[in-house]
Amino acid sequence: MKVRFWGVRGSIPTPLTINQIQGKISSIAQRLSPADLVSEESIEKFLAMLPPYLMGAVGGNTTCVEVRLNDDTIIIFDCGSGITDLAHALKKEDRYIRTYHIFFSHFHWDHIQGLPFFVPIAYDPKCTIHFYSPIRNFEDLLKNQMKVPYFPVTMDVMGADISYHVLTEPIIRIGSSEVMWKRVKHPGGCFNYKVRENGNTLIFATDTELTEQDFKKTKENVDFYEDVDAIILDSQYTLGEAIEKYDWGHSSYSMAVDFVNEWAIKNLYLFHHEPQYDDKKIYSILQSAKWYMNHLDPDHDKNIYLARENLEFDV
Numbered sequence: 001m002k003v004r005f006w007g008v009r010g011s012i013p014t015p016l017t018i019n020q021i022q023g024k025i026s027s028i029a030q031r032l033s034p035a036d037l038v039s040e041e042s043i044e045k046f047l048a049m050l051p052p053y054l055m056g057a058v059g060g061n062t063t064c065v066e067v068r069l070n071d072d073t074i075i076i077f078d079c080g081s082g083i084t085d086l087a088h089a090l091k092k093e094d095r096y097i098r099t100y101h102i103f104f105s106h107f108h109w110d111h112i113q114g115l116p117f118f119v120p121i122a123y124d125p126k127c128t129i130h131f132y133s134p135i136r137n138f139e140d141l142l143k144n145q146m147k148v149p150y151f152p153v154t155m156d157v158m159g160a161d162i163s164y165h166v167l168t169e170p171i172i173r174i175g176s177s178e179v180m181w182k183r184v185k186h187p188g189g190c191f192n193y194k195v196r197e198n199g200n201t202l203i204f205a206t207d208t209e210l211t212e213q214d215f216k217k218t219k220e221n222v223d224f225y226e227d228v229d230a231i232i233l234d235s236q237y238t239l240g241e242a243i244e245k246y247d248w249g250h251s252s253y254s255m256a257v258d259f260v261n262e263w264a265i266k267n268l269y270l271f272h273h274e275p276q277y278d279d280k281k282i283y284s285i286l287q288s289a290k291w292y293m294n295h296l297d298p299d300h301d302k303n304i305y306l307a308r309e310n311l312e313f314d315v
Contacts, residue, residue, distance in 0.1 A: 001177070001197050002068040003230075004312040007061035007082020010207070010236050010250070010272040011110055014060040020278055024054050053279040059309025061085065062110035063206055063272065065232060069197055073175030076102045077193060077204045082309065083114035087121055098126055101174050103181075104133045105206050106190040107141045116146055116153075125159040132165045132172070134181060134191055139164040182224050185209040186249035194224055202315045203231040203265075206272050210251045215262050230267035230315050231260060232307060236274050238285070253289045257304070261296055271307040282306065 028050060036046040047055065062080030069075065074097055076083065090097065100121065105111060121127050135141065146155045155162075165172075172179050177197040184190050185208065192205040203225070214221065235253040237245060242252035251259075253270055260268045270289060273282050286306045293300055305311075 001070060001195065001200060001202065001315050002312060003202060003232075003315060004066045004068070005059070005064075005082075005307050005309055006066060006086040007064035007078075007080040007114070008059050008271060008273055008307040008309055009062050009080075009110075009275055010234075011062070011275050013062055013081045013110075014275040016057055016060065024279075028054055051283070053283040056279075056308070058273060058279050058282050058306065061309060062113065063105075064114060065204060067195055067202065069175045069177050071176045072097065073177070074100050075174060075177070075179070075195065076100060078103075078105055078111040078206065079113070079115040079118065080110050081114045081117075084117045084119075085309070087118050090121065098124075099128045099130075101130045101132065103179070103193050103204075104131070104135075104138065105192070105204070106186065106188060107133075107135070107138065108188070108207070109145075111206075112142065112145060115142065116151055122158045122160050122162075125161070127160040129160050129162045130165060131162065132167055132179075134167040134183070135189075136166050138166070180224060182220070184214070185211055187247070190249070192224075194228070197315075200315045201228045201230075203228055203233075205231055205233045207249055208234045208251055209247070209249045210255045210259055214259065225263045225265070228263065228265045230269065230313070231265050232269045232271045233259065234272040235270040235285070235289070236272050241274075253285050254292055257289050257292050257296065260302060261293065261300070266302050267313075268302065268304045269307045269313075270304065273307075 036042050061082035063078040064080045064082030064086060065077040066086055067075040079102060122129060143155045167181055170180060177195050180194040182192045184192050190207045192203060192208060195202045233256045234251050235256040236250040237252045239252045239254045256268060256270060270286060289304050293302060293304060
């Protein structure tokens, strides 16, 4: 399966500000020397040596993750503002895919606010959309955000064939995969999802406040967390912030590292970034997470990555 990030921020969309863009340009200019400009090759070499927080951007859209299965089935986790960019990308593909499976972790605004702008797919009568959640009244929850005075049109104008599936069984088959779900700690509740295809497994774990219970080797935890290849895990806070914001429903990067170390998950993607952090701060958290993993186990075989928009990886 292929995984691609379309929205990686938490709470609110966070576009780059003018000051941040100017700061990046200024920092790059200060690093330049005449020797860096003598040829196209020297310029490319200079650019390649720049730190990633200057050459790119983590992204400012809220949560949306695409999972493309081997049979080309598309699973989408959450409809934050990132789903608008996903929709634009789908329009450019050679083959117009007409069926989509969208799983909701929960229904806070940053995870549903992009749904009205899933254009043209949600409004195309030739398309089929399957919505999934363990929450029994989630159809009402989605429809209530698209009504006056919150939005000018209702979901009734969506022309796609839309179905709402309340998850009651522990496993559901989607295309060539199996999808499992698990409730986690977050105000109002939240659900993690696990996708397994051809022996490869991915966990999507946004808005998760890790607790002592998540580390225990219970049957439920073992069934969900063992033998996982990659996890996309909420790591919004530093440890100090996580302590200060206890019960806010998010984890620290250090707790995320502890978690993958405990469950022997080889690939960790730090996710749901704090909207007040700029790119430099978020990349410093990545470096701190790697340092902490090396401190825990110098001989570890785990990889830690930063979830950033348009990053694609295979599981």
